[in-house]
Structures are given as C-alpha cells and as structure tokens.
Amino acid sequence: MRVYKFGGASVKDAEGVKNLASVLKETGYENTLVVVSAMGKTTNAMEVVIKNYFENKGELQSSIHDVIKYHNEILLDLFDNEHHKVFSVVKALFDELNLFFKSNKSPDYNYVYDQTIGFGELISTTIISHYLNEIGLKNNWLDVREYIKTDNYYRRANVNWDETQDNISSKFNKSVLNITQGFLGSDSNNFTTTLGREGSDYTAAIFAYCLNANSVTIWKDVPGVLNADPRHFENAQLLHHISYREAIELAFYGASVIHPKTLQPLQQKEIPLHVKSFINPKAEGTCVSKGKTIEPEVPCFIVKKNQILISLSSLDFSYIVEENISEIFSLLHLYKMKVDVIQNSAISFSVCIDNIYNNRDKLLQHLKAKFNVTCHDDVSLYTIRHYNEDAIKTLEKDKNVLLKQLTRETVQIVTK
Ligand code: ADP
Ligand code: ASP
Ligand code: MG
Secondary structure, eight states: OEEEEEOGGGGSSHHHHHHHHHHHHHHOOTTEEEEEOOSTTHHHHHHHHHHHHHHOGGGHHHHHHHHHHHHHHHHHHHOSOTTSHHHHHHHHHHHHHHHHHHHOOOOOHHHHHHHHTTHHHHHHHHHHHHHHHHTTOOOEEOOGGGTOBBOSOTTSOOBOHHHHHHHHHHHOOTTSOEEEESSEEEOTTOOEEEOOTTTHHHHHHHHHHHHTOSEEEEEESSSSOBSSOTTTSSSOOBOOEEOHHHHHHHHHHTOTTSOTTSHHHHHHTTOOEEEEESSSTTSOOEEEOSSSOOOOSSOEEEEEEEEEEEEEEETTSOOOOHHHHHHHHHHHHHTTOEEEEEEEOSSEEEEEEEOTTSOHHHHHHHHHTTEEEEEEEEEEEEEEETOOHHHHHHHHTTOOEEEEEEOSSEEEEEEO
C-alpha cells in the first residue's frame, strides 16, 4: 500500500490533471491512495470568497464566479462532452456552497471558513476522479471527512487518532485505487474542519500511518528537497537522502516543501517519505527515511518573509523573568501568534512571529499596557542549518541585521 499526494501546483490546469494520470500510469496505481489538494491557487481564491461573505457581500457572487469559471475551463479542456455527469456533480457542489452562505447564521469566521474553504478540494478530487475513470483508471472517490476525525479547533484542527484509525481500519478498501481530499477532516458533529494551510501533505501522512503504508510520495514542482528554496536562492542543490530528524527541523524552520506536521506520524512507523518531481517522475528525488542518517553536506537556507519582530522591555526597569515571560506567552497563545524565534536578556525580550491570523494590533495593544514595545513589521527570518562562516557572510551581505541567534547546528537571523 502506498500513498501519493498531489498539491495545487501539480493540478493547476487540465495539463496538470493529464500529467497526474501519466504519473500514475508510469509508476503504477495498484493499492494506491491518491490525496489531492485544491487546484492551483483555489484555496487563496476561496479565502477571498469568505472574506467577501463577511466584509463585502456585494462582491460575494463575483468572487464565487471566479472560482466557478476557473474550474469550468479545466472541465471543458478535460471532457469533450458537456453532458458528462461530472459537470452536474461539480455544479451541485457550487450549489451547496451557495446554499451554505444563504442559510448560515453563525458569525464565527473560523467555523464558516472551514465549512466553505474545502470546496476547493471537493471539486478538484471530483474532477480528477471522473477524468481518471473516463480514461480507464478506475478509482473510488472517498469523502475524507468520513475518515479523518478531529476536534473543532477550526482552521487548525487536531486529529483524533483513535477514531480516525477505527474509520480507516473498518471502511477503507486497500485493494482499489482511491482518490481523496487533502487538508480536510470533520468534528464530532460532522462539521468540516481543516488541518491548517498547506495541510494536504499531513493528510497523506495520516492515512499512511493508519494504513501501515509502505511509502508516501509527495509530488512537487521541484526535483525534491533542496538545500534552499529555489524561488529565493540561486544554485539550490538536491538533498538525496535525509533523516526524519533533519526533515522535521527543515520543515519546522519553514522549508515549505514539506508541511511540518507530516514527518512525525511517518517517523513513528518508519514509513519512508519520497519527495519527487511531478514533471520528471522517474527521477530519484529525495528520500526521507531511517537508516544511515545522512547530514546534508551543504548549509541549508530557509527564509520566512513578512514576519513581525516585537521587542519588549519592562516599564520600570524590572527584570523580564518567568512571571512576565509566561504572561507574554499566554498573550501570544491567545492571539494565535506562531512564534519563530525568541531572545531575552535581563530587561528585554524579543520575539519574531508569524502573523497568520492578523491579530498584530490587538496583541500590541495588550502588550503596551504592560511593557515598552517596539515593533518591526515585514522583517525576514533567515535560518541556516549546518552553517559555516561563508554562509553567514553571504546571507548578511547588504542586509540590516536586527537579531541573530546561534546554536551548534543552526543560526537564525532577522533582517529588515
Ligand atoms: P504543493 O503543490 O504540494 O502545495 P508547495 O508549493 O507547498 O507544493 O511546495 C513546493 C514549493 O516549495 C517549491 O515550489 C519551492 O518553491 C518551495 N520550497 C521551499 N523550500 C524548499 C526546499 N528546501 N526545497 C525544495 N522546495 C522548497
Ligand atoms: N489547499 C490547501 C492550501 O492551499 C491545502 C494544501 O494545498 O495543502 O492550503
Ligand atoms: Mg502547498
């Protein structure tokens, strides 16, 4: 049994869907579960729809129409016959989305987000499943919400492993080609939940864990895990084989090629993770596995842009110790701020954070009541694993360094 995951970039148009089919034909599709994300940038487009629902109702229908139009073009490219059943199945999904907006009474943004954002995945898997059936790759479309159960922490739900394992053990048919959605789950009331943005890699790992799969392959638009994101660094090199630990560290620091939650379930059952190019499926790619732990021989560079650096000092020159640090952390937790680096001295405390939920202003207001606060918006956080002097020098060149922190294996540098 093996699990494949295709992300948005791999199925951004009809060519991408056809390519997915070729990858399956080339690499085999017996006993395979294929997890698929929303097509292209659909999730971002759905975020606009949801924002319009709350803040700009006048634009709601036109933003939904953009999503419909995008998928219709893909459908028309894939299916010659406009009376093919897939058109009505996709239409029914859009009708369901509209009906939700019409009837919803909940003012809870996160709840509404999770009830609607996943239409991207429901539609992409519907189109792909019908297309594969059409060309002879017979498959079974699964609603992932009947398998992955979570709590109701909308937008970043936590998996209920026992229930998920029970569902998968009792209902999943291993002997056919299955297609399902990444990113989604459902809570105990059967409301849809999501696992966090970019969470489809994690979905693949959840299934692999519960199915005791032999391997997981995530198909990407890069040759594998590189020592840097080629969008931001030149001459990135392929890492052929890395340990789970190295991959967990890279993902944690922001190497977005693997969702950070993906590795832990795989590591627990020692299921190898392959990261491969969907453009060149026969190429070796990267293997993350147990065995000879191979440290990358080159420094690995990671950048997170649009971070916020907040520096605090006490109003009365008192020390920043356990008491105030725990207070600062409870505020960061309250406002769902993701902390990337912290640094403290006797009377000051700096924290670099990812403002995912746009709670910056509320947090600052709260902090200003207790501390002197300086805030740098839009800073970049660079991390180098296995750094050397040259790597640091190259990185710092022409940049204004606001914070720097070195440990044995890793250096983190915040720049403006
Ligand atoms: P998906 O289509 O599965 O969502 P992502 O866009 O999330 O794929 O991940 C692939 C992207 O990750 C690449 O296009 C690349 O720009 C980026 N990336 C970031 N860090 C790395 C890295 N260390 N190695 C390879 N790619 C990386
Ligand atoms: N479609 C979701 C997102 O864009 C999940 C994923 O792609 O992994 O965040
Ligand atoms: Mg992605």
